[in-house]
Amino acid sequence: MTAPDGNSAPAGQAPTMEDCLARIAESGDRRAFSEIFAYFAPRVKGFLMKGGASPEEAEDLAQDVMVKVLKKAKLFDSSKASAATWIFAIARNARIDAVRRASKPDLDANEPMLTPEEAPRADFLCELKERNARIGIALAKLPAEQLDVMKLHFYEDEPHSSIAERLGLPLGTVKSRLRLAFEKIRKELEEDA
Numbered sequence: 428m429t430a431p432d433g434n435s436a437p438a439g440q441a442p443t444m445e446d447c448l449a450r451i452a453e454s455g456d457r458r459a460f461s462e463i464f465a466y467f468a469p470r471v472k473g474f475l476m477k478g479g480a481s482p483e484e485a486e487d488l489a490q491d492v493m494v495k496v497l498k499k500a501k502l503f504d505s506s507k508a509s510a511a512t513w514i515f516a517i518a519r520n521a522r523i524d525a526v527r528r529a530s531k532p533d534l535d536a537n538e539p540m541l542t543p544e545e546a547p548r549a550d551f552l553c554e555l556k557e558r559n560a561r562i563g564i565a566l567a568k569l570p571a572e573q574l575d576v577m578k579l580h581f582y583e584d585e586p587h588s589s590i591a592e593r594l595g596l597p598l599g600t601v602k603s604r605l606r607l608a609f610e611k612i613r614k615e616l617e618e619d620a
Contacts, residue, residue: 444510451500463510464493471518478522488525492518558616565615573608576601 442450447463450456471492475485495517503513535541547555566574579585579593587605591598 445503445505448496448500448503448510448513449505451497452503455497460497463496463514467496467511467514468493471514474515474518475522478519480522480525484525488518488521492521495521561616562612565612568615569608569611573604573611576604577608580605 442459442462444463444466447456447459450459451463468489472482472485472489475488476482480488492514496514499517503510508516566577569577575594576590579590580587585593587598587601590596591601594601
């Protein structure tokens with residue numbers, strides 16, 4: 428067996444799991460990964476089952492954990508943790524993620540917020556277009572001072588006080604111009620109907 432520095436391990440002394448992780452990180456050593464896998468996969472599965480995972484789920488999660496060990500071996504730092512601590516931390520995080528995914532409720536296909544609105548019927552669209560045209564005609568018949576207040580209030584979404592300030596008018600005048608404009612538009616629409 429070769430040590431991480433490329434030399435053979437002393438006779439009779441097996442490389443440590445930390446050495447195996449170092450070889451995986453350096454060169455993607457498959458033999459070192461096989462050793463890590465053979466030793467840790469069943470232990471990780473048992474750990475996950477003790478944490479509440481079913482045997483099937485624990486098997487799947489253990490496989491995922493071992494793939495993460497292979498891919499993230501370069502992140503392992505033997506000065507901060509042992510190989511076992513690092514691998515079991517990955518397993519614990521995988522279990523937490525699995526529990527979070529499982530606790531999210533399934534989407535209800537009949538949820539009103541998720542169903543698209545029905546397309547408006549053609550007769551409704553025709554009526555809407557006709558009504559908008561009548562409103563446009565009624566607006567065109569308004570005196571300029573009432574039309575200005577209507578545009579500021581509805582098209583620019585200005586509050587009454589802001590309109591009064593912008594046009595240099597008393598607040599009461601703004602409100603009465605809006606009220607008069609509404610009355611004229613309503614009367615015009617009632618006559619057309």
